[in-house]
Amino acid sequence: MDRSIQQFKADFFKALAHPMRIRILEILSQGERNVNELQTMLESEGSAVSQQLSVLRAKNLVNTVKEGTTVIYSLRDPLISDLLGVARQIFNNHLVESISLLEDINKQS
Structure with a gap:
């Protein structure tokens, strides 16, 4: 079972790549x-x-509904928004660390 969860995660993150x-x-x-x-x-x-x-459709990350000739897209799971928010927070943390490191380097110069 762990392998199928790991495979799902790998496929999921490939879709985000x-x-x-x-x-x-x-x-x-x-x-x-x-x-x-x-x-x-x-x-x-x-x-x-x-x-x-x-x-995104192939990886089941979005839903589609056809209205006449128009296809409407939506997130399949609202937790995707949370995941993207966490990724943004991680990016911000790395950015803060990089800025801090650059400030330390500039102080030493």
Whole structure:
């Protein structure tokens, strides 16, 4: 059983291993969006956005609902927002440590 959990985690983090996919998930953390809205917010062309959405769909990170000819995307699990928030906190902690180290280096110069 541990291996299947580890494999799930590995696949999950692989799905997060692209900056645009992370940005899409951050946007969807704020609410559902259609492809055109995502393209505008990401300032990216349709094929690139569609490709990344395809990966997120394949890994079951997003839900889709079709309304007429429009596909609406949302987060499959709201805990993804929490995970992204924790990742941001970890980044900030590393940034604070780096700034502190640079300040120490500058003091020694």
